[in-house]
Amino acid sequence: MKILVPVSKVPDTTSKVAFTEGNTKFATDNVTYILNPTDEWYSLVRALEIVEKEGGSVTVIHQGEADSEQFIRKALAIGANDAVRIDAAATDGYNVALNIAEYAKDKGFDLVITGKETIDYNGFQIGGMIAEMLNVPYVSLASSLEVAGGKATVSRDIEGGKEIVEVSLPCVISAQKGMAEQRIPNMKGIMSARTKPLAVVPALTETLTSIKVYDLPAAKTAVKLIDPENMDELINLLHVEAKVI
Amino acid sequence: MSVIAYIESNNNRVKKTSLEAAYYAAQTAKLLGTEAIAVALGTHDAAELAALGQLGITKVLHDANARFDSFDSGAVCKAIATLAANSSVVVLSYNQNGKAIAPRVSVRMKAGLIPGATALPETNGDFVVSKNVFSGKAIAHYQIKTDKKVIAITPNSLQIVRGEGSAAVEAVSSGVSDADFVTVIKSEEKASGKIAxxxxxxxxxxxxxxxxxxxxxxxxxxxxxxxxxxxxxxxxxxxxxxxxxxxxxxxxxxxxxxxxxxxxxxxxxxxxxxxxxxxxxxxxxxxxxxxxxxxxxxxxxxxxxxxxxxxxxxxxxxxxxxx
The missing domain is CATH 3.40.50.1220 (TPP-binding domain)
Known part of the structure; x- marks a missing residue:
C-alpha cells in the first residue's frame, strides 16, 4: 500500500490576523506556524495506521519554500517514511493540487489522503482537484476509512447524517474528525526523522485565482446583557431587534 | 454565455442550499446581462424545478437518469461540465456534496474556483468574489483570472428573494454512462426528524x-x-x-x-x-x-x-x- 499525504503549514489558530502592503499580504511577523491540524491529526495518522496493518509506505508532500522543512520533519517524526517538498510558496488551491497531481501521476500511489481543509484559507478543495486531475474516485469529508481487497470503504458526511460508500483504489479521500487520533512524535521518531529522505522537486506556476485585497469583518458591537430573570426581554429582542425568530 | 446553477433535491424538495445557488446564479446573470439556467440530475419534482423561475431561473436542464440518486462526485462533475459547456459561470452550494463536486468541476472546466463565496461577485473590471478566510477572522477578495468560473457559495450566506415566474423544464441527457459512476453507496444513516x-x-x-x-x-x-x-x-x-x-x-x-x-x-x-x-x-x-x-x-x-x-x-x- 503506497499512500501520499499532502500536508500544509498554517498560522496557529491563536495568531493575530493582520495585513500589510495595502491589505494585500498576510502579515507574517510574529506568526507561529503549525502543521495544518486536519492533515497532522487525521489524514497522516490514518495513513500510518493503514500501512502498519497492510504494509507499505507513507509519503508526505508539501508545497513551500525551504523554511517549511521543520514542518515536513515533524510529519516524518510522527511516522511518515519519506517526504517531498514542492519548491515554491503555495499560491492558489489549484496550483497546489496541480503540483501534487503532477508528482503523483506516475508513482503508483494507492491512496491520496488530504485533510478536509486548511485552517488559513479554508478551501476544502485540494482533494477534489487532485482526484479530477488523476481521474480517480474522490470521497470527501470522510470520518472513517478502511482498506481491503483493492477497495476503500469510507464513512462520508451528508446533510443530517452519514453514508458508507465504497470506491476502488486508487482514490483520493479527504479526512476529518473521527478518522484517527492525534499522535505526538516520540524521541525515536524525532531522531529518525532527521535522516529520512526528503526530495525537493520544482513547481509548476499556473494559477486560476489570486487574492486582490483582504479586509477584516466589521467590529462586533458590545454585547447587550440581559437580566437572567427576564427571558421575555431576550425573546422580544430576538424577534423585534435581531429579527431572527 | 449563461450562468449555471446546480440544483439538488432531498425527498423531492429542492434543498434550501440549492435555492440559494439558484438565486445567486440569477443575480450574477443579471450583473453579466445574461440568463441563468439550472442543472438538475436524477430524481426531482417537476413543479419544484419549475418554481425555480421565482428565483430568476429561466430554464432547467433535467437529466432524470436515476443513477444520479446515488451521489458520485465524478459523474456529477462530468454532467455539469457537459451541460455548462456554453456557460461562463457555474454556481453551486458549498454544502457536503458541493465540497466534493466544485473542485472537480474547476479542474475539468479549467475554471477558477471560489470555495465558499459569501457575497455576489463584483463584475466591473476584474471578476472578484469575496470569501471568509482564517476561520472567519478575515475576508479575502479573490479575483478569478479564467474566462470560466466556478462559485461555490457558503450555505446561509445570502437571503433569497422570490418573485414571479416559472422556469421551463427541459429533459436532457448529460452524456454520462454507467461507467462514470464509481461510488457504491452501502448504507445511509440519517437522524430522522432532526434538522440538519x-x-x-x-x-x-x-x-x-x-x-x-x-x-x-x-x-x-x-x-x-x-x-x-x-x-x-x-x-x-x-x-x-x-x-x-x-x-x-x-x-x-x-x-x-x-x-x-x-x-x-x-x-x-x-x-x-x-x-x-x-x-x-x-x-x-x-x-x-x-x-x-x-x-x-x-x-x-x-x-x-x-x-x-x-x-x-x-x-x-x-x-x-x-x-
Whole structure:
C-alpha cells in the first residue's frame, strides 16, 4: 500500500490576523506556524495506521519554500517514511493540487489522503482537484476509512447524517474528525526523522485565482446583557431587534 | 454565455442550499446581462424545478437518469461540465456534496474556483468574489483570472428573494454512462426528524457547562420548540456526551445560522472559528469573563439550569401570542 499525504503549514489558530502592503499580504511577523491540524491529526495518522496493518509506505508532500522543512520533519517524526517538498510558496488551491497531481501521476500511489481543509484559507478543495486531475474516485469529508481487497470503504458526511460508500483504489479521500487520533512524535521518531529522505522537486506556476485585497469583518458591537430573570426581554429582542425568530 | 446553477433535491424538495445557488446564479446573470439556467440530475419534482423561475431561473436542464440518486462526485462533475459547456459561470452550494463536486468541476472546466463565496461577485473590471478566510477572522477578495468560473457559495450566506415566474423544464441527457459512476453507496444513516445542522437557520448549542449528558433534555426541548438544530462544543463531543455530528468549531462543522444560542460554552477561539459567521449570537454562561461574551450580540450571565427553563417558558409564550 503506497499512500501520499499532502500536508500544509498554517498560522496557529491563536495568531493575530493582520495585513500589510495595502491589505494585500498576510502579515507574517510574529506568526507561529503549525502543521495544518486536519492533515497532522487525521489524514497522516490514518495513513500510518493503514500501512502498519497492510504494509507499505507513507509519503508526505508539501508545497513551500525551504523554511517549511521543520514542518515536513515533524510529519516524518510522527511516522511518515519519506517526504517531498514542492519548491515554491503555495499560491492558489489549484496550483497546489496541480503540483501534487503532477508528482503523483506516475508513482503508483494507492491512496491520496488530504485533510478536509486548511485552517488559513479554508478551501476544502485540494482533494477534489487532485482526484479530477488523476481521474480517480474522490470521497470527501470522510470520518472513517478502511482498506481491503483493492477497495476503500469510507464513512462520508451528508446533510443530517452519514453514508458508507465504497470506491476502488486508487482514490483520493479527504479526512476529518473521527478518522484517527492525534499522535505526538516520540524521541525515536524525532531522531529518525532527521535522516529520512526528503526530495525537493520544482513547481509548476499556473494559477486560476489570486487574492486582490483582504479586509477584516466589521467590529462586533458590545454585547447587550440581559437580566437572567427576564427571558421575555431576550425573546422580544430576538424577534423585534435581531429579527431572527 | 449563461450562468449555471446546480440544483439538488432531498425527498423531492429542492434543498434550501440549492435555492440559494439558484438565486445567486440569477443575480450574477443579471450583473453579466445574461440568463441563468439550472442543472438538475436524477430524481426531482417537476413543479419544484419549475418554481425555480421565482428565483430568476429561466430554464432547467433535467437529466432524470436515476443513477444520479446515488451521489458520485465524478459523474456529477462530468454532467455539469457537459451541460455548462456554453456557460461562463457555474454556481453551486458549498454544502457536503458541493465540497466534493466544485473542485472537480474547476479542474475539468479549467475554471477558477471560489470555495465558499459569501457575497455576489463584483463584475466591473476584474471578476472578484469575496470569501471568509482564517476561520472567519478575515475576508479575502479573490479575483478569478479564467474566462470560466466556478462559485461555490457558503450555505446561509445570502437571503433569497422570490418573485414571479416559472422556469421551463427541459429533459436532457448529460452524456454520462454507467461507467462514470464509481461510488457504491452501502448504507445511509440519517437522524430522522432532526434538522440538519449545516442547513439550520436556528441552532441551540451547549458545552461543558451542562455538567453531564443527562442534562441535555432542556437543550433539545428548546431546540424542538424553536425548530432549531442542536450542536455542541468539542470537549463535549470528545467525551461522547454528544455525537460528533453535533460538534461545531475549527475541527468540527463550520456553521452560519441566523441565530446561534450557546449555553455553557466558554468560547475558545477554536469554537468561535466554527460559529463566528452566525448573524446573531446569544451566550448563556455563569462566568461573566467567558471570552464568548466578546463575540456575542446578547449575553445572559447566569446558570444554564435556571436560565434555559425560563427561556423555554418565554419562547412558549412568544409562540402562543404570535399565532
Amino acid at each position: 445542522l449545516t442547513e439550520a437557520e436556528l441552532v441551540v448549542s451547549a458545552g461543558r457547562g451542562l455538567k453531564g449528558p443527562e442534562n441535555w433534555g432542556m437543550i433539545e426541548e428548546l431546540a424542538n420548540l424553536m425548530g432549531a438544530a442542536t450542536a455542541c462544543s468539542r470537549p463535549v463531543a470528545d467525551v461522547h456526551w454528544r455525537p460528533h455530528e453535533e460538534h461545531v468549531g475549527q475541527t468540527g462543522f463550520t456553521i452560519r445560522p441566523n441565530l446561534y444560542i450557546a449555553v455553557g460554552i466558554s468560547g475558545a477561539i477554536q469554537h468561535l472559528a466554527g460559529v463566528n459567521g452566525s448573524k446573531t449570537i446569544v451566550v448563556v454562561n455563569t462566568d461573566p469573563e467567558a471570552p464568548f461574551f466578546k463575540a456575542a450580540d446578547y449575553g445572559v450571565v447566569g446558570d444554564a439550569f435556571t436560565v434555559v427553563p425560563k427561556l423555554i417558558e418565554s419562547y412558549k409564550k412568544f409562540k402562543a401570542s404570535s399565532h
